Amino acid sequence: MGMTIAEAILARAxxxxxxxxxxxxxxxxxxxxxxxxxxxxxxxxxxLKVHAPExxxxxxxxxxxAPDQAAAEAHHYGREFxxxxxxxxxxxxxxxxxxxxAVVADKGYALPGTVLVCSDSHTCASGAFNTAARGIGYPDxxxxxxxxxTWFQVGETVRYDLVGKxxxxxxxxxxxxxxxxxxxxxAGQNIEYGGPGMSxxxxxxxxxxxxxxxxxxxxxxxxxPDELLINxxxxxxxxxxxxxxxxxxxxxxxxxxxxxxQLEPLVALPDTVINNSRPISEVEGEKIDQxxxxxxxxxxxxxxxxxxxxxxxxxxxxxVRFLITPSSQAVLQAAAKAGYLQxxxxxxxxxxxxxCGACYxxxxxxxxxxxxxxxxxxxxxxxxxxxNTARIFMASPATVxxxxxxxxxxxxxxxx
Amino acid sequence: MIRGKVWTxxxxxxxxxxxxxxxxxxxxxxQARAVFQAxxxxxxxxxxxxxxxxxxxxxxMGSSRPAARSLKNVGLSCMLxxxxxxxxxxxxxxxxxxxxxxxxxxxxxxEGQVAQVDIDNWLVxxxxxxxxxxxxxxxxxxxxxxxEGGVFSLLEKLGLIEPGKAKAKx
Numbered sequence: 160m161g162m163t164i165a166e167a168i169l170a171r172a173x174x175x176x177x178x179x180x181x182x183x184x185x186x187x188x189x190x191x192x193x194x195x196x197x198x199x200x201x202x203x204x205x206x207l208k209v210h211a212p213e214x215x216x217x218x219x220x221x222x223x224x225a226p227d228q229a230a231a232e233a234h235h236y237g238r239e240f241x242x243x244x245x246x247x248x249x250x251x252x253x254x255x256x257x258x259x260x261a262v263v264a265d266k267g268y269a270l271p272g273t274v275l276v277c278s279d280s281h282t283c284a285s286g287a288f289n290t291a292a293r294g295i296g297y298p299d300x301x302x303x304x305x306x307x308x309t310w311f312q313v314g315e316t317v318r319y320d321l322v323g324k325x326x327x328x329x330x331x332x333x334x335x336x337x338x339x340x341x342x343x344x345x346a347g348q349n350i351e352y353g354g355p356g357m358s359x360x361x362x363x364x365x366x367x368x369x370x371x372x373x374x375x376x377x378x379x380x381x382x383x384p385d386e387l388l389i390n391x392x393x394x395x396x397x398x399x400x401x402x403x404x405x406x407x408x409x410x411x412x413x414x415x416x417x418x419x420x421q422l423e424p425l426v427a428l429p430d431t432v433i434n435n436s437r438p439i440s441e442v443e444g445e446k447i448d449q450x451x452x453x454x455x456x457x458x459x460x461x462x463x464x465x466x467x468x469x470x471x472x473x474x475x476x477x478x479v480r481f482l483i484t485p486s487s488q489a490v491l492q493a494a495a496k497a498g499y500l501q502x503x504x505x506x507x508x509x510x511x512x513x514x515c516g517a518c519y520x521x522x523x524x525x526x527x528x529x530x531x532x533x534x535x536x537x538x539x540x541x542x543x544x545x546x547n548t549a550r551i552f553m554a555s556p557a558t559v560x561x562x563x564x565x566x567x568x569x570x571x572x573x574x575x
Numbered sequence: 576m577i578r579g580k581v582w583t584x585x586x587x588x589x590x591x592x593x594x595x596x597x598x599x600x601x602x603x604x605x606q607a608r609a610v611f612q613a614x615x616x617x618x619x620x621x622x623x624x625x626x627x628x629x630x631x632x633x634x635x636m637g638s639s640r641p642a643a644r645s646l647k648n649v650g651l652s653c654m655l656x657x658x659x660x661x662x663x664x665x666x667x668x669x670x671x672x673x674x675x676x677x678x679x680x681x682x683x684x685x686e687g688q689v690a691q692v693d694i695d696n697w698l699v700x701x702x703x704x705x706x707x708x709x710x711x712x713x714x715x716x717x718x719x720x721x722x723e724g725g726v727f728s729l730l731e732k733l734g735l736i737e738p739g740k741a742k743a744k745x
Binding site: 183196199201202204205206207208222229230233278279280293294295296297298299301302305306310312314344346347373374376378431433519520521525538540541542543544545547 | 587589591592595596597599600601602603612613614632633636637638639641658659660661662665666669670714716717725726727730733734735736737739
């Protein structure tokens with residue numbers, strides 16, 4: 160019987176010939192990613208054994224550099240933990256710092272055809288690499304860390320076939336907003352992306368779409384493997400891997416074609432992205448206090464490049480805070496080298512070090528009462544980025560950058 | 576058999592409503608006091624030990640934050656929803672909070688009615704109307720974890736983590 164990509168990876172990882180929706184499987188975990196959040200005194204357990212330290216990465220990202228003593232204590236504890244168990248893939252505050260999913264991408268930790276878990280919901284970002292990557296809870300993560308195993312309930316798969324090519328000014332974020340608006344949530348289901356249009360999307364664009372799968376409550380988000388992926392991995396890792404393709408007779412819950420040529424920039428209204436996006440013309444003119452570009456979904460070099468293109472030679476509107484957080488220090492450095500940083504800073508943007516920071520209302524960009532923000536990040540839940548009365552619109556980096564200049568929500572093509 | 580007064584919630588209730596940003600790294604007790612403060616202020620003072628939460632579709636969408644632990648710590652005996660976010664469900668299993676899917680549940684109850692939840696037979700009944708619905712069974716491996724307090728006690732027994740000092744709050 161044919162299998163989807165997620166089913167085929169779970170079958171391989173559980174040592175079965177085949178799995179089907181509804182199966183409960185115990186799988187070997189290839190990669191476990193721990194974060195600084197794992198070491199807070201209020202959550203942590205004293206781990207006595209690590210199953211395979213060589214398959215573990217510890218990446219500080221939510222609270223970097225430490226903004227308070229609780230975070231500093233957690234960081235200190237984690238450094239001792241890494242030493243104690245001989246974990247070599249350690250990304251502390253410094254040049255290798257970054258949001259875990261960006262670091263995992265850049266270092267080639269997520270191997271095609273394998274299982275990766277991390278205690279952050281946007282772990283599905285690594286589905287861009289043909290990896291069955293899932294966000295799990297802290298207790299799950301400790302179980303995988305200490306036993307090398309975890310469990311999954313196999314869900315049905317919804318397949319999206321991409322055709323055509325995005326028009327200039329339309330981005331992967333707009334593809335996601337279109338899918339979230341048109342097809343809604345996918346709780347308990349896998350999402351699979353493929354089709355001839357996929358080859359026109361960069362690895363960064365694919366990672367944006369994969370990361371946002373968490374916002375649809377998807378179990379796994381996987382992309383088909385292609386030459387771009389294989390070359391990307393070869394440049395980053397010596398470890399061997401075997402990519403997985405879907406069988407021609409794989410069974411899907413639904414199959415949809417997305418014509419990339421037909422898409423336009425969209426904006427999600429506050430509180431949810433599910434069935435909640437509008438063409439920009441419908442919200443144009445909405446005044447903003449803050450514009451944010453960052454997170455695992457939109458802190459890539461592509462995103463900073465697009466923002467720089469939009470704001471070049473212009474200036475942020477008075478009274479608007481335009482914050483940009485690259486997804487890793489490597490991206491920050493590359494943006495500096497390419498001249499994007501100079502353009503962004505000259506336009507009045509505040510560029511922060513790499514962190515999850517403002518995206519989750521943690522630090523460096525928290526919203527106050529009744530403020531309005533337009534964000535290119537992962538979530539626009541009520542209270543997500545700060546005060547419960549703040550409104551959060553979500554859009555692409557180009558739309559956010561254009562809005563920062565205009566002081567109100569505006570179509571990126573409409574900027575004078 | 577679980578028997579409890581029902582609180583009803585809608586579709587797409589997210590984890591950030593259960594564990595707001597400002598208590599992300601706070602103690603379990605402080606997190607429990609902040610549950611639903613944005614969408615239902617004061618609810619944590621009204622909910623009684625043993626009550627049952629009824630949710631809509633896609634309950635628990637969002638973050639890996641231990642939202643299920645907070646629902647357990649406010650005293651809920653269990654919850655049922657049209658559908659659950661998978662990550663929320665994983666945390667429910669692992670923190671020992673009984674969370675189940677039951678298509679049609681949202682229509683079965685009005686807030687304040689009493690639910691009888693029979694997990695042995697996967698059946699929920701509205702005590703006022705007498706109508707019942709089947710609950711989607713949970714795999715036996717997960718059911719025992721969920722009912723026996725979660726994964727940490729298992730890991731302690733296996734000698735993989737240090738035994739906890741306080742039993743009450745994980």
